[in-house]
Amino acid sequence: MKNLHFTQEQVTKILEEIAIKENGLQELQKLSLEAMMRAEREEHNATNGDMSNGYRPRRTFGRGKIIELRVPRSRNGQFYPILLSLLRDQEEECRKLAFNLYGAGLTTEQVGQIFGDIYGKEYSTSQISRMFDYARNDVQTWLQRPLEPYYPIxxxxxxxxxxxxxxxxxxxxxxxxxxxxxxxxxxxxAVINFPTESANAWEVVLQSLKERGLKEIGLIVCDSLTAIEDSIWRQFPETEIQLCAIHLQRNVNKHIKPKDKALVAEDLKEVLRTGDRNDTVEKGYQRWLEFCSKWGKYYPSIKRMGENNRYKLNFTYLGYDYRTHNMLYSTNWIERLNRDYKRTTRMRGALPGPDATILLLGYVAMTRSAYQRKIPKIDYEQNKFHWEE
Structure with a gap:
């Protein structure tokens, strides 16, 4: 075969005859790739004193179809065609594209349809799902990574x-x-699944953080789940706790008639005010007691709130620099993340299982570019938090 010589016109004619056949373009692609790899092996053998040693099979994508390639081997096993690296990078990009579309809110069926438009073949939901294997590994590795020993908040x-x-x-x-x-x-x-929410489950989550290297927390901001503070203090006894002020407002509103809600909201705004350099935990809690006394005359449930000392934990933020109050008094940062979760999962209805859900939520969490930016003004609190220079 090496002694055959074709004119350019003959070569063109041969290629045209192959191309017009069924799957001819894929066949031309296969012939071209294999020829390039054989040529590369000849160069490798001449340079390294190696010898050819047959072929091994390798699959890749080509115009929406699988192409079976015969990859040349060498006797010493050190030959690896550069072309395979390019093909592998292409396949990796395909998998990343598929999961980026899925993570942006598309269903596996919609991703398959888009791949059909791009590659000329519609992929099934199971084929698209298999493309996510690399993402599953990345997300799981990220969610199990070692943690810093100290987090201020x-x-x-x-x-x-x-x-x-x-x-x-x-x-x-x-x-x-x-x-x-x-x-x-x-x-x-962490992103961890439990069928229901409870203080005991949160303790398990906090324990898992310690196992990954976390030793000290300055402040934990959380909702007012019953006994959540006990679970936190069993794991991190020196940590201060701020029960979310926004959750407190919602809880109060559940007990108020619609006609009184505007007045109650105005009073609560004063109780939970932020940005006052002269305010203290004691002053804030006293405002709360006065609020409960005022509205407790009309709503016994509000009166009972005023008799529960636990509500003092809603005013922990007042013990920090006044310029950080509006960042510490609620779980707003994490609620924004929850909204992103819902935006990503909304189109899918019910997700097929907890693992699939954590895959999506983990992807959303690990790709938030806003988290890479430093929070302004938070380091105004120098006494209770330790910041890097």
Missing amino acids: IMIDATFIYTRRIDHVSKEGYYTILGVRADRTREVL
């Missing part, structure tokens, strides 16, 4: 997403922990 909250488990669908809890690092950037430390 951590916010915790659970969001509920329809999830299929065995033969039924129900809303299940997905626990998220968002941490502020000593360099003033943020990162999600």
Whole structure:
């Protein structure tokens, strides 16, 4: 074959005859790739004193179809065609594109249709799902990574997403922990599934953070779940706790008639005010007691709130620099993340299982570019938090 000589016109004619056949373009692509790899092996053998040693099979994509390639081998086993690296990079990009579309809110079926438009072949939902294997590994590795020993601030909250488990669908809890690092950037430390939310489950989550290297937390901001503070203090006894002020407002509103809500909201705004350099925890709690006394005359449930000393934890933020109050008094940062979770999962209805849900939520959490920026003004609090220079 090496002694055959074709004119340019003959070569063109041969290629045209191959191209017009069924799957001819794929065949031309296969012939070209294999010829390039054989030529590369000849160069390798001449340079390294190696010898050819047959072929091995390799699959790749070509115009929406699988192409079976014969990859040349050498006797010493050190030959690896540069072309294979290019093909592997192309396949990796395909998998990343598929999961980026999925993570942006598209279903696997919609991703398959888009791939059909790009590559000339519609991919099934199972084929698209298999493309996510690399992402599953990346997300799991990220969620299990070692943690810093110290976080000045951590916010915790659970969001509920329809999830299929065995033969039924129900809303299940997905626990998220968002941490502020000593360099003033943020990162999600964990996304963990429990069917329901409870203080005991949160204790398990906090214990898992300690196992990954976390030793000290300055402040934990959380909702007012019953006994959540006991679970936190069993794991981190020196940590201060701020019960979310926004959750407190919502809780109060549940007990108020519609006609009184505007007046109650105005009073609560004064009770939970921020940015006053002269304010203290004691002053804030005293305003709360006066609020409960005023409205407790009309609503016994509000009166009972005033008799529960636990509500003092809603005013912990007043013990910090007044310029940080509006960042510390609620779980707003993590609630924004929860909204992003819901935006990503909304189009899918019920997700096929907890693992699939954590894959999506983990992807959303690990790709938030806003968390890479330093939080302004948070380092005004120098006494209770330790910041990196």
